[in-house]
Amino acid sequence: MRSFVSTLSAAALAVHSVSAHYIFQQLTVRTTQYDVYEYIRKNSNYNSPITDLNSTDLRCNVGASGNGTDTVSITAGGAFTFTLDIAVYHQGPVSIYMSKAPSDVSDYDGSGGWFKITDIGPTFSNGVATWELYQNYTSTIPKCVADGQYLLRIQQLAIHNPWPAGIPQFYISCAQVAVTGGGSANPATVSIPGVFKETDPGYTVNIYTNFNNYTVPGPAPITC
Ligand SMILES: *[C@@H]1O[C@H](CO)[C@@H](O)[C@H](O)[C@H]1NC(C)=O
Ligand SMILES: *[C@@H]1O[C@H](CO)[C@@H](O)[C@H](O)[C@H]1NC(C)=O
Numbered sequence: 001m002r003s004f005v006s007t008l009s010a011a012a013l014a015v016h017s018v019s020a021h022y023i024f025q026q027l028t029v030r031t032t033q034y035d036v037y038e039y040i041r042k043n044s045n046y047n048s049p050i051t052d053l054n055s056t057d058l059r060c061n062v063g064a065s066g067n068g069t070d071t072v073s074i075t076a077g078g079a080f081t082f083t084l085d086i087a088v089y090h091q092g093p094v095s096i097y098m099s100k101a102p103s104d105v106s107d108y109d110g111s112g113g114w115f116k117i118t119d120i121g122p123t124f125s126n127g128v129a130t131w132e133l134y135q136n137y138t139s140t141i142p143k144c145v146a147d148g149q150y151l152l153r154i155q156q157l158a159i160h161n162p163w164p165a166g167i168p169q170f171y172i173s174c175a176q177v178a179v180t181g182g183g184s185a186n187p188a189t190v191s192i193p194g195v196f197k198e199t200d201p202g203y204t205v206n207i208y209t210n211f212n213n214y215t216v217p218g219p220a221p222i223t224c
């Protein structure tokens with residue numbers, strides 16, 4: 001029995017090491033960095049991406065419920081940072097979305113509307129694209145966002161294996177935040193899944209061939 005179990009864990013380790021990716025696992029609000037999975041929903045997918053555009057796992061990753069996740073207070077206009085276990089190393093854009101919970105965000109499955117607050121695409125210089133591949137991504141909650149509890153969702157879309165031969169990979173985590181001191185914005189929203197399509201240029205593009213411009217998938221970030 002003992003050897004059976006250790007063979008199993010060796011196999012599990014081997015699988016993890018060959019498919020090693022990365023995961024957004026830690027949240028910082030202003031200058032306080034919280035523990036891993038404190039305020040971020042823990043998924044059961046380890047560091048693996050979502051590739052099914054129609055899956056509800058595209059919201060917050062596989063098995064990431066609010067069960068056992070606490071909610072952190074954040075002031076509108078205030079900064080936050082998502083930190084990964086290791087720096088992102090597959091080229092692609094980073095986006096941050098929010099979705100307002102009808103009541104307690106711990107009970108919310110992300111089936112309502114989402115709006116985007118941040119896009120980080122490539123910069124082009126002399127025909128060469130540079131992607132911001134970091135271990136930490138910092139943004140702010142726009143001042144106009146209304147008070148309430150939200151899922152705060154970060155997504156890195158890895159497009160290093162061009163579609164359709166390669167399937168773009170969505171690396172996703174959701175934090176639970178309670179916004180205070182906010183405004184009265186009522187932004188247009190999109191559904192997840194639904195908003196990303198196999199026809200999005202930012203999804204289908206080959207970044208190794210005639211790559212001169214890039215549109216990050218999804219709606220434009222709100223401005224306020
Ligand atoms: C996802 O949904 C779209 C629209 O309903 C459909 O055309 C497509 O075949 C679906 N893709 C998969 C992989 O199920
Ligand atoms: C929430 O987590 C607790 C402790 O792990 C577990 O006993 C309970 O079944 C879970 N509830 C749901 C709805 O997943």
Ligand SMILES: *[C@@H]1O[C@H](CO)[C@@H](O)[C@H](O)[C@H]1NC(C)=O
Pocket residue numbers: 083135136
């Ligand atoms: C990014 O986060 C890691 C882990 O918290 C930290 O060690 C590192 O100093 C951070 N890097 C930057 C550039 O902030």
Ligand SMILES: *[C@@H]1O[C@H](CO)[C@@H](O)[C@H](O)[C@H]1NC(C)=O
Pocket residue numbers: 201202205213214215216
């Ligand atoms: C680049 O710009 C062209 C012209 O606006 C557009 O059709 C194309 O979809 C863009 N490509 C990407 C990858 O966003």
